[in-house]
Amino acid sequence: MQATATATTTENKAAAPGFGYRALRHRSFMIGLVLTGTMIFAALLSLLWTPHSPTEIVILERLRPPSLKHWFGTDRFGRDILSMIMAGAQTSIVVGLIAVSLGAVVGAAIGLWAAARRGWTEDVIMRLSDLNMAFPVILIAILLTAGWGPGITNAILALGIFNISLFARQVRAAGIAMWEREFVLAAKAAGKGNLAITVEHILPNIVSVIVVQATISFAVAILAEAALSYLGVGSQPPDPSWGRMLSESQKHIFSSPIIAVWPGLAIVLSVLGLNLIGDGLRDLIDPRLARQR
Amino acid sequence: MSVFLARRFVTFLITIFGASVIIFLLLEVLPGDPALTMLGVDAPESAVKAIRLELGLDRPAHIRYVDWIAGLFQGEMGLSYVYKVPVTELIGQRLQVTLPLAIGAMVVATLVSLSLGIFAATNHNRLGDYGVMGFSQLGLAIPDFWFGILLIILFAVILQWLPSGGFSGWDDGVWRGVRSLMLPVFTQALSLTAIMTRVTRSSVLEVAREDYVRTARAKGLSRRAALWRHVLRNALIPVLTIGGLLVATVVTGTLVIENVFTLPGVGKLIFDAISNRDLMVVKNVVLLFAAIVVVVNFVVDVLYAMVDPRIRVHT
Numbered sequence: 001m002q003a004t005a006t007a008t009t010t011e012n013k014a015a016a017p018g019f020g021y022r023a024l025r026h027r028s029f030m031i032g033l034v035l036t037g038t039m040i041f042a043a044l045l046s047l048l049w050t051p052h053s054p055t056e057i058v059i060l061e062r063l064r065p066p067s068l069k070h071w072f073g074t075d076r077f078g079r080d081i082l083s084m085i086m087a088g089a090q091t092s093i094v095v096g097l098i099a100v101s102l103g104a105v106v107g108a109a110i111g112l113w114a115a116a117r118r119g120w121t122e123d124v125i126m127r128l129s130d131l132n133m134a135f136p137v138i139l140i141a142i143l144l145t146a147g148w149g150p151g152i153t154n155a156i157l158a159l160g161i162f163n164i165s166l167f168a169r170q171v172r173a174a175g176i177a178m179w180e181r182e183f184v185l186a187a188k189a190a191g192k193g194n195l196a197i198t199v200e201h202i203l204p205n206i207v208s209v210i211v212v213q214a215t216i217s218f219a220v221a222i223l224a225e226a227a228l229s230y231l232g233v234g235s236q237p238p239d240p241s242w243g244r245m246l247s248e249s250q251k252h253i254f255s256s257p258i259i260a261v262w263p264g265l266a267i268v269l270s271v272l273g274l275n276l277i278g279d280g281l282r283d284l285i286d287p288r289l290a291r292q293r
Numbered sequence: 294m295s296v297f298l299a300r301r302f303v304t305f306l307i308t309i310f311g312a313s314v315i316i317f318l319l320l321e322v323l324p325g326d327p328a329l330t331m332l333g334v335d336a337p338e339s340a341v342k343a344i345r346l347e348l349g350l351d352r353p354a355h356i357r358y359v360d361w362i363a364g365l366f367q368g369e370m371g372l373s374y375v376y377k378v379p380v381t382e383l384i385g386q387r388l389q390v391t392l393p394l395a396i397g398a399m400v401v402a403t404l405v406s407l408s409l410g411i412f413a414a415t416n417h418n419r420l421g422d423y424g425v426m427g428f429s430q431l432g433l434a435i436p437d438f439w440f441g442i443l444l445i446i447l448f449a450v451i452l453q454w455l456p457s458g459g460f461s462g463w464d465d466g467v468w469r470g471v472r473s474l475m476l477p478v479f480t481q482a483l484s485l486t487a488i489m490t491r492v493t494r495s496s497v498l499e500v501a502r503e504d505y506v507r508t509a510r511a512k513g514l515s516r517r518a519a520l521w522r523h524v525l526r527n528a529l530i531p532v533l534t535i536g537g538l539l540v541a542t543v544v545t546g547t548l549v550i551e552n553v554f555t556l557p558g559v560g561k562l563i564f565d566a567i568s569n570r571d572l573m574v575v576k577n578v579v580l581l582f583a584a585i586v587v588v589v590n591f592v593v594d595v596l597y598a599m600v601d602p603r604i605r606v607h608t
Contacts (some may be wrong), residue, residue, distance in 0.1 A: 129430070131311040132305060133590070134583045136545045137572060146567050146575040147324035223436050227549055231439050231564060243436075250442055250553075257446040264439035272434035 021079070022284055028282025035273025039266075043089035052080035054087040055238050058292020063256045072262045075245070076252055081259060085266050087240035092270065093233075098156050104214050110164065111171025112202060115179055118193040125168065132165035134159050137224045138231075145233040147239040155234040174206040181205075208285045212278055217270050219274035226267050242267050297598055305591040312583040313385060317358050320576050331374060331570040334555040348374065348573070353403035361576070369579040373423075375569045380577045380582040383562060385499045390460055390558035394474055395548065398481035403536060406486045410493020410532070415520065417498060420582060432487025441480035441553040448476060477554045481546055485539050492535045503527075530600055541586040548582075 023029055051071070058078035066073045072081035108235070114122040137141075140158035148154065159275030178184060179202065187197050214269030235246070242263040249260035301602045312452060321327045329336065336349050345351040347362070348371075370380035413425035449457035460473045500506065509519045551560035559578060566574035 057436065127307060130308050130590075131315070134308055134312045134587045135315070136541070136582075136586065138395075138545050138548055139579055139582055142548075142563060142567065142575065143319045143579060146570075146572065147330065148320050194408075219434070224438055227438060230436075231552055233564075233567070246439055248443060250445075253445060254450055255444065257450055260340060260442045260446065264436065264442065267436050267439065268431070268434045271436075272430065275430065277433060 004060075019284060021278070026280050026284060028276045029153045029284065032273045032276025032278075032280055035269050036277060037273075039089050039270045039273065040093065042086045044095050046083070046086035046090060050080070050083035050086050052078060052083045054083040054240050056080075063252060063259070065256070065258060067261070070276065073256070073259055075248060075259055078251070081262050082244070084240050084245060085242065085262055088242040088245065088263065091235050091239060091241045092222045092225055092267075095152065095156055095159065095225040096218045099163055100214050100217045101219045102160035103167045103217060104157075104210055107164040107167025108171045108203075108210055110168040111173075112175055112198050114168065115175025115202065116198050118119060118176075125172070129168055132161065137160070137162045141228050142234050150233045150236055152235045155225050155228045159224055159227070163217055163221075166217065167210065167213060170209055171206060175202050176210045178202050178205050208281070212238040212281050212285070215274055215278035215281060218280065219271045222267060222271055222274070228265075228282035264285070294598070298595065301493050301591060301598075302593055305587060309584055313362060313580055314358070314585065316576055316579050316583070317361065318378060320572055322354050326571055329378055331572055333570075344374070346384060348372075350523075354464050365580075371573045373566075373571055375566070375571045375574075380574055383574065384578065384581065387557060387559040390474075390556050391461060391544075391547050391551065393470075393559065394477050394481060394547050394556070394558060395540075397474060397478035398485060398543055398546075399536075399540065401478055401482040402485035402539075404491055405482070406489035406493055406521060407532070409486070409490045411497055411520075411525070413490070413494040413495035414501065415516075422494075429487045429490045429528045430481050435483060437484055438549050438553045440483050441476065441550060442588075444476045444480055445554075458556070460554075460556045460558075473554075473556070477550050477556060479552045480553065481543060484546075489536060493528070493532050496531045496580070497524055499530040500524045505534065530597075534593055534597055537589060537596065541589045544585050544589075545582060584598065 002038070056079060056129035060075050061070070061078035062076055064070055064074040064078070070080050070082065072085065075081055077082070106123075112126040115185075137158050140161055141154050144154040144157060145151075146206045170259055175198075184197060184201055187201055225234055226241070226243035226246070229241040232244075232247070234243060245263040247262060249263070253260060320330075324330050326341075327349045328348075332340055332344060349357065352360075361371070368381060368383070372378065373380050373383055376383060407430070409425050413422045416422045433492050445457045448455045455476055456473055457474075461469060463470045483549045497520075501520075504525050506519055510516070514522070547558060548557075548560035548563065551558040552564055555561065561583075563575060563578045565571075566578070
């Protein structure tokens with residue numbers, strides 16, 4: 001058993017040195033990294049500095065076109081759009097991080113449990129997951145908002161709940177496949193319990209599935225948070241949010257259409273970056289997929 | 294097959310039942326007194342009492358739940374607190390906008406994505422393929438509501454070809470209705486097209502590598518003939534599955550798109566109901582949408598099992 005387990009670990013280690021090199025040469029992965037890095041940098045920088053205050057209202061400067069003073073122009077309250085976009089990145093990242101972490105941690109734990117136990121435990125978990133799938137993010141957010149009023153917590157909860165069943169399904173499927181592998185059978189034969197096998201053998205071998213899913217779910221979370229805030233059931237004023245900026249910009253679409261362009265671009269570039277990282281990771285982890293695509 | 298169908302049908306019923314319980318709990322039990330949820334915590338006691346009596350909210354929760362479900366079996370969803378008309382009537386009126394929007398988006402997305410996907414696969418690793426994949430990647434990253442805003446800027450503000458929003462009803466003429474729905478349909482179709490194009494392309498590529506396709510080519514069939522006779526027939530199965538699952542995405546997507554274009558559909562109805570705290574409407578519309586998602590998943594599962602017998606064994 002020891003020999004088989006070591007063989008698997010050696011296999012992983014043998015692939016490891018090439019990963020960084022291959023990542024650097026993977027063009028779309030690197031583009032994704034730069035785009036996502038820019039978003040994170042903008043969010044972190046906005047904690048310390050923005051060109052103007054993102055919440056300061058200057059009515060005399062309202063709906064100004066892009067200029068040297070206001071690179072992206074100003075909104076209907078005279079707030080600097082570039083500063084609002086930088087601060088809005090914080091909201092997107094915080095919502096995405098919490099919602100995806102919730103989904104990844106709880107969902108992966110449930111998925112691993114289902115894969116280890118099988119039988120009725122798995123059946124119950126899968127039926128609960130079916131039930132969860134009946135409620136797309138927007139429906140969960142609507143229910144929470146109708147019951148408790150609008151707020152960013154609803155958006156996080158709605159996304160988190162949806163992610164739990166998504167991760168649980170993915171991890172369960174990957175886990176079941178791993179439980180069939182010889183080194184797991186060997187560990188079983190050696191008398192190891194379900195928990196020890198899950199922690200020592202199953203989880204390390206499916207962590208890549210979780211990482212790839214987390215990247216893609218992060219992108220989906222940014223899109224969903226923007227949509228919920230656009231609809232008024234997500235982030236509320238004065239918290240900056242790209243979705244709400246778009247909703248407000250639509251009121252001035254005939255007089256200042258340009259202000260509707262910037263927040264949308266910020267969303268597209270962030271989501272594109274994360275999607276490219278997700279696709280790239282999948283290729284880098286399993287190069288056979290890259291050749292097929 | 295009948296065992297699979299029976300098992301899947303039981304799961305389907307349990308899921309619908311579970312969904313109704315969750316909706317009821319989240320709207321009428323967990324937040325506290327539903328009368329206060331509707332009127333606000335500052336409402337005068339007399340008004341709260343009146344609405345409790347009017348809507349029967351003074352009865353125990355389990356009785357209200359059973360009444361709600363019994364009503365649904367008789368085709369009744371209760372009265373809208375704000376509009377004072379039956380919720381079924383409201384939903385029926387609004388579906389006249391939501392259904393054409395959802396169906397239109399599905400049709401446009403299917404036609405465009407099949408063409409683009411097959412084109413990309415037949416031009417694998419060439420410029421056309423890269424172009425289509427680039428479009429698809431971008432389509433997945435663009436929020437549909439922003440795409441709608443961009444279409445409004447281009448076609449309503451700059452070119453002034455189409456209305457920026459609103460819908461005056463089919464009685465004003467079919468062409469006027471169609472014009473009002475054009476931008477929303479294309480907006481809704483974008484992300485669907487992006488997903489279905491990717492699936493079509495990879496499915497065609499996968500089937501084209503199969504031995505039987507190679508054999509057909511070796512027997513002298515042209516590339517085009519092999520594509521039409523052998524590849525597409527098999528490659529379209531996963532595309533149909535994804536297409537089926539996307540129906541649920543389209544239906545919930547209308548919730549957003551109708552708000553971008555201020556269309557008086559079910560999506561607009563539910564957000565107005567949230568603002569007006571019209572719980573009766575919210576409760577029934579959410580159940581309707583959840584039921585659509587569950588029914589679509591059930592139908593897709595059954596169809597898929599009919600096409601691929603391995604599914605029946607493994608499920």
